[in-house]
Amino acid sequence: xxxxxxPIVHIKQPYTEIFRNYxxxxxxxxxxNCPELFSKNLQNNIEIFEKYHKFYTDHNLIKQYLTDQHYxxxxxxxxxxxxxxxxxxxxxxxxxxxxxxxxxxQFLFENILTAxxxxxxxxxxxxIEKDPYxxxxxxxxxxxxxxxxxxxxxxxxxxxxxxxxxxxxHTWIVKPINLTRSIDKSITNVFDMIIRxxxxxxxxxxxxxxxxxxxxxxxxxxxxxxxDVRYILLLRSIRPLKLYVHKIFWLRFVNKPxxxxxxxxxxxxxxxxxxxxxxxxRQIDYETFITLFNEQRVFEMFQEIFHCVxxxxxxxxxxxxxxxxxxxxxxLILELKHNNKIQLKLLEINFVPNCQxxxxxxxxxxxxxxxxxxxxNLTDDEDTVDISS
Numbered sequence: 001x002x003x004x005x006x007p008i009v010h011i012k013q014p015y016t017e018i019f020r021n022y023x024x025x026x027x028x029x030x031x032x033n034c035p036e037l038f039s040k041n042l043q044n045n046i047e048i049f050e051k052y053h054k055f056y057t058d059h060n061l062i063k064q065y066l067t068d069q070h071y072x073x074x075x076x077x078x079x080x081x082x083x084x085x086x087x088x089x090x091x092x093x094x095x096x097x098x099x100x101x102x103x104x105x106q107f108l109f110e111n112i113l114t115a116x117x118x119x120x121x122x123x124x125x126x127x128i129e130k131d132p133y134x135x136x137x138x139x140x141x142x143x144x145x146x147x148x149x150x151x152x153x154x155x156x157x158x159x160x161x162x163x164x165x166x167x168x169x170h171t172w173i174v175k176p177i178n179l180t181r182s183i184d185k186s187i188t189n190v191f192d193m194i195i196r197x198x199x200x201x202x203x204x205x206x207x208x209x210x211x212x213x214x215x216x217x218x219x220x221x222x223x224x225x226x227x228d229v230r231y232i233l234l235l236r237s238i239r240p241l242k243l244y245v246h247k248i249f250w251l252r253f254v255n256k257p258x259x260x261x262x263x264x265x266x267x268x269x270x271x272x273x274x275x276x277x278x279x280x281x282r283q284i285d286y287e288t289f290i291t292l293f294n295e296q297r298v299f300e301m302f303q304e305i306f307h308c309v310x311x312x313x314x315x316x317x318x319x320x321x322x323x324x325x326x327x328x329x330x331x332l333i334l335e336l337k338h339n340n341k342i343q344l345k346l347l348e349i350n351f352v353p354n355c356q357x358x359x360x361x362x363x364x365x366x367x368x369x370x371x372x373x374x375x376x377n378l379t380d381d382e383d384t385v386d387i388s389s
Contacts, residue, residue, distance in 0.1 A: 053375060055082035059352065065359045066367040070376065082375055086352045099323045103375055105352070107238065107326055108319030112309050114328070114351040115178040142301045142344050145207040149174075149198040156205055160191055171208040171260065176201055209345055213334035214258055226258045226333075227251050228347060232355070233302060233328040234373050234384065238310050238320035244373055245302060247383045248366070250357045299387045301344055302330065325374040329353030 053070055056077045057063060062084060063073060074080060082103040089106050147156035163170035171189040174197045186197055187208055197203055214224035231249045236242035310317050331347040358366045372378040379386060 053081045053371075054079060055084060055371075056080035057084040058086055059084060061355060061359050062367055066371060068368040068371065071371060082371075088351070099321075102323055103325055104323050105325055105327060105374075107235065107324040108321060109315055110318050110326060110351065111178075112318060113305075113349045140304065142304075142346050144209065144345055144347075147205045148177075149194070149203045149205055153195075153198070156194075157191075160194075169208075169210050171210050172205045173208045174198070174203050174205050176203060209333050209335045210260055211336050212258070213336045213342055215253070217253065224258060225254050225256070227253045229332045229334075230353070231298065231302070231330045231332070232353070232358070232370070233330055233349075234370060235306070235326040235328065236374060236377070237322070237324075238318055241306060241310060241388050243302065243306050243386075243388050244379065244384045245299060245387050246369070247385060248358055248362060297344060298332065299385065301332075301346070303387055303389075305330075305346065305349075327352060327370060327374070329355075 054072050054074045055066075056074055056079075066073070071082075077083065080102065082105075084105045089104065145159070147153075147159070149156060160170055162168070169189075171187065172194060173185060173187050174194055175185045176183070184200070186193070188194060188197075194205055212226050215227055217225050229249055229251055232246040234244040234246065236244070310320075329350040331350070333345045333347055335343040335345050337343050355366065369381050369383055372381070373384055
């Protein structure tokens with residue numbers, strides 16, 4: 001299918017192209033060809049109950065650390081009140097006949113968040129960077145400039161040329177649409193390499209934060225290293241939006257001093273060390289770090305993100321189902337601007353994240369709190385913050 005966009009006014013601004021707003025993989029679903037997903041009668045009538053919850057999970061950390069007496073782990077999926085799985089459900093699994101009165105840890109079309117489908121965020125934000133090209137795209141300041149190389153290669157080519165012509169850093173991180181653990185990610189400022197990388201599968205090109213805020217680590221030569229911050233988000237409902245953030249976050253560090261000279265050095269640029277053999281993992285207590293930046297700005301960014309992806313109805317926004325709950329991890333980095341101010345940048349939002357650090361550091365209550373917020377509506381815990389409005 002081809003779409004022709006015919007301009008009716010003269011476009012004077014250089015490096016400008018016309019584009020339409022859409023969510024790539026969801027637009028084939030309509031009320032005509034998939035009516036069971038759009039019927040308002042499919043909203044389950046689930047009551048919050050105080051009896052024991054039988055839950056099924058394939059998540060080993062939850063099996064190990066969720067010991068609250070209100071939750072009983074079972075192996076039979078058909079007898080569960082709660083299904084908390086790492087396997088993403090298919091579209092038809094969200095039908096009323098399938099879910100009935102179950103709770104499930106997924107929302108329909110949440111791939112808008114978790115598979116880096118940032119298109120839906122572009123036109124929804126009113127905050128714009130002072131960059132002529134970015135202004136034409138409507139990208140919010142917390143979202144790195146991003147192109148889907150499958151659908152936006154011409155636009156990316158124009159912007160790459162724009163950066164070169166205006167002496168703007170054009171270093172990019174090229175990442176797959178839906179892989180974790182830094183798998184198949186590359187950092188480069190070579191246009192030919194970016195084009196070749198996109199041939200191995202669907203890729204996004206995201207502007208690399210080359211001037212990130214660095215922390216001093218005493219045992220690393222050169223001291224200053226790159227890091228990112230991971231927050232846990234708890235989504236109870238879409239309409240109305242019920243969103244909570246866990247106060248316990250954690251930092252992930254690289255193992256070498258930051259430098260833009262060797263872009264292919266994993267331990268200089270990537271913070272994911274958990275899955276690499278014989279690699280040191282550094283941690284810093286979140287209470288030590290929290291004084292370094294304004295956490296309220298983080299919460300406001302989360303509010304804006306979820307407003308963007310829930311304002312539209314299916315299939316352009318996340319589906320609103322009373323059975324659905326979700327646990328996400330949002331990864332952030334801090335960019336140091338020219339005026340020495342800090343700008344938050346969203347790296348990605350992950351589905352069913354690895355919470356090994358919080359489980360080992362706070363084993364007595366972490367998953368208890370998550371489940372109580374999601375499935376029992378117990379939101380008065382001091383470690384969770386309601387950021388719904």
